[in-house]
Amino acid sequence: MIRVRDVTHRYDKQVVLDEVGLTLPVGQLTSIVGANGAGKSTLLSVISRLIRPEQGTVFIDDLDVGTAGADAISKRLAVLRQDNRITARLSVIDLVRFGRFPYSKGRLTPEDHVVVEEALDYLDLQLFRDRYLDQLSGGQRQRAYIAMILAQDTDYILLDEPLNNLDMKHASSMMTLLRRAADELGKTIVLVLHDINFASCFSDHIVAMRDGKVVVQGTPAEIMQRETLREVFDMDIHVQDLHGMRLGIFWTTGAPVGPGPVVAAPADASGAELGTVSRA
Amino acid sequence: MTTTTTRPVPAPSRGGVRAVHLWVATGVLLVGSYLSLGIGAASSVGVADLFPPTADEWHILATSRIPRLAAVLLAGASLSVAGLIMQRITANRFVSPSTSGTVEAAVLGILIATMLFSSTSLVVKMLIAIVTAIAGTIVFLQMLQRIQHREGIVVALVGLMYGGVLAAITTFVAYQRDMVQYLDIWTTGSFSGILEGRYEPLYIVLVVGVIGYLFADRFTVIGMGESFATNLGLNYQRILYIGLIVVSVMAAVVVVVVGAIPFLGLIVPNVVTLLLGDNVKKVLPLTALAGAGFVLACDVVGRTAIHPYELPVATIAGGIGGVVFIWLILRSAKGASV
Ligand SMILES: Nc1ncnc2c1ncn2[C@@H]1O[C@H](COP(=O)(O)OP(=O)(O)OP(=O)(O)O)[C@@H](O)[C@H]1O
Numbered sequence: 001m002i003r004v005r006d007v008t009h010r011y012d013k014q015v016v017l018d019e020v021g022l023t024l025p026v027g028q029l030t031s032i033v034g035a036n037g038a039g040k041s042t043l044l045s046v047i048s049r050l051i052r053p054e055q056g057t058v059f060i061d062d063l064d065v066g067t068a069g070a071d072a073i074s075k076r077l078a079v080l081r082q083d084n085r086i087t088a089r090l091s092v093i094d095l096v097r098f099g100r101f102p103y104s105k106g107r108l109t110p111e112d113h114v115v116v117e118e119a120l121d122y123l124d125l126q127l128f129r130d131r132y133l134d135q136l137s138g139g140q141r142q143r144a145y146i147a148m149i150l151a152q153d154t155d156y157i158l159l160d161e162p163l164n165n166l167d168m169k170h171a172s173s174m175m176t177l178l179r180r181a182a183d184e185l186g187k188t189i190v191l192v193l194h195d196i197n198f199a200s201c202f203s204d205h206i207v208a209m210r211d212g213k214v215v216v217q218g219t220p221a222e223i224m225q226r227e228t229l230r231e232v233f234d235m236d237i238h239v240q241d242l243h244g245m246r247l248g249i250f251w252t253t254g255a256p257v258g259p260g261p262v263v264a265a266p267a268d269a270s271g272a273e274l275g276t277v278s279r280a
Numbered sequence: 281m282t283t284t285t286t287r288p289v290p291a292p293s294r295g296g297v298r299a300v301h302l303w304v305a306t307g308v309l310l311v312g313s314y315l316s317l318g319i320g321a322a323s324s325v326g327v328a329d330l331f332p333p334t335a336d337e338w339h340i341l342a343t344s345r346i347p348r349l350a351a352v353l354l355a356g357a358s359l360s361v362a363g364l365i366m367q368r369i370t371a372n373r374f375v376s377p378s379t380s381g382t383v384e385a386a387v388l389g390i391l392i393a394t395m396l397f398s399s400t401s402l403v404v405k406m407l408i409a410i411v412t413a414i415a416g417t418i419v420f421l422q423m424l425q426r427i428q429h430r431e432g433i434v435v436a437l438v439g440l441m442y443g444g445v446l447a448a449i450t451t452f453v454a455y456q457r458d459m460v461q462y463l464d465i466w467t468t469g470s471f472s473g474i475l476e477g478r479y480e481p482l483y484i485v486l487v488v489g490v491i492g493y494l495f496a497d498r499f500t501v502i503g504m505g506e507s508f509a510t511n512l513g514l515n516y517q518r519i520l521y522i523g524l525i526v527v528s529v530m531a532a533v534v535v536v537v538v539g540a541i542p543f544l545g546l547i548v549p550n551v552v553t554l555l556l557g558d559n560v561k562k563v564l565p566l567t568a569l570a571g572a573g574f575v576l577a578c579d580v581v582g583r584t585a586i587h588p589y590e591l592p593v594a595t596i597a598g599g600i601g602g603v604v605f606i607w608l609i610l611r612s613a614k615g616a617s618v
Pocket residue numbers: 011012016034035036037038039040041042043082
């Protein structure tokens with residue numbers, strides 16, 4: 001269980017986290033959503049002891065993140081930040097092997113190698129295993145980082161915008177993979193996501209942040225409401241139910257509502273307001 | 281026809297360090313080392329006399345040529361490894377003992393030691409030089425952490441200028457104490473003064489080198505950045521400082537015994553890692569061999585080019601090193617991934 005108690009953090013004078021309290025149960029997939037600058041990354045960094053907050057405490061089970069050594073936490077929690085830039089020319093396989101560092105300290109056992117190979121398989125990286133990181137595309141590199149995190153094989157996995165740079169296929173298989181890790185292996189997974197529909201379809205729990213505060217949290221069904229989303233994102237998002245998936249239609253603000261063919265090309269472009277969609 | 285979905289076979293591993301690299305490098309170095317024993321001021325002992333040497337010839341070998349060879353190999357290996365470690369822990373290709381004030385701080389330390397104690401032993405000089413080298417490198421690291429774009433050439437410029445400032449202070453003090461003539465000895469590395477009994481403390485670098493090797497993976501990890509290091513359970517600052525001490529000790533010991541060899545710690549690790557990647561544990565042994573080989577070659581050239589006179593190794597290494605350094609800068613300025 002992750003318990004965040006009364007965490008406040010400031011940059012200069014700006015309050016970035018404002019007395020945040022949060023409890024995340026074990027074995028669930030939680031998504032944190034919110035606008036740019038809402039404080040999601042800061043919260044994730046505080047939970048994973050990458051940032052020491054001005055005030056407040058974080059517990060991972062019985063471990064106080066503020067006082068436990070980096071080493072103890074590294075076997076229980078793995079974290080990947082939003083922007084990663086490794087300047088070293090490391091190969092993918094070397095990077096993923098470093099995921100085993102908390103256990104092996106550099107001397108890999110046969111089991112370590114098995115875990116590494118699995119991580120490479122999961123993220124579809126076997127073809128690139130001997131490439132240097134700087135010879136990969138952005139999405140391939142993102143997958144390599146996540147493979148390293150998976151190789152760390154921790155109970156808690158925290159990923160800040162893991163779908164960054166991923167194509168649709170890899171984004172959806174990434175979410176499926178994380179969902180399975182929660183269901184089958186009992187991992188506790190916390191993600192920062194911008195795509196509310198991925199959050200809606202794959203999470204057990206959604207935490208919505210705004211201006212350094214948790215404004216609302218709950219199940220996808222509870223969060224995926226037009227009113228709630230307006231409160232969080234300042235945007236009119238129509239929510240539709242499709243075979244039990246609650247999907248927010250956010251590409252164009254404020255509708256379309258109702259089924260059927262919805263788009264009709266405006267006969268007179270000058271008369272039509274840009275971005276409006278006529279209803280059938 | 282059946283369609284089978286087979287997983288694409290991963291391409292066989294290209295690149296990276298393989299055992300054959302190490303064997304070849306070791307072999308070349310051994311042969312080169314042995315042949316180099318045939319070169320020296322006493323022309324009575326030539327290459328032909330090495331198979332096998334007589335008792336008299338052996339005396340020359342044991343008191344002069346073998347110590348010199350050992351010093352060449354140790355200095356070359358340790359400065360190169362120091363550069364390798366430094367570049368990784370700072371995540372910057374342009375950082376090395378001679379481009380970050382480490383060497384200049386060590387020279388200042390030797391000057392202070394010579395001033396404080398009239399008859400200074402090598403060991404005392406060495407201890408004081410180690411302390412000043414560590415202090416000087418810490419100051420550089422503090423500056424580095426204030427620079428926004430840490431991977432760029434700016435860092436090299438700052439380091440060179442900082443080293444310049446330290447060198448200026450050293451010269452100023454030396455002028456006041458009428459000791460300028462010594463400065464040349466410390467700042468211009470040369471093996472001509474290496475004799476049995478006057479170089480043995482250099483073996484310290486072997487011990488420090490082993491420590492460096494044991495920490496190699498940790499250095500690679502902190503080179504991935506503070507977040508990755510913390511995530512993998514390392515105390516970033518602690519490993520950074522361990523690396524810094526390893527590097528400073530190596531550099532200071534070489535400066536005390538041999539003198540400064542400019543750019544060595546910059547160019548050797550750069551060439552090795554450009555070819556074989558930045559995994560410290562994998563490239564460290566080869567970097568040591570390459571550094572030793574490079575300095576051996578420079579020393580042999582220095583001794584034969586204007587025989588019977590001798591060019592200091594620093595002059596030759598500095599000339600070649602400067603050219604390679606400029607090439608590296610131009611390369612990165614063109615936008616090659618540094
Ligand atoms: N190192 C820093 N120095 C100063 N201010 C910062 C720093 N890092 C973040 N901030 C500020 O803190 C606030 C929260 O940042 P944070 O990175 O947590 O947002 P976020 O919710 O992750 O946003 P995004 O969706 O864009 O990633 C922002 O207003 C940001 O400008």
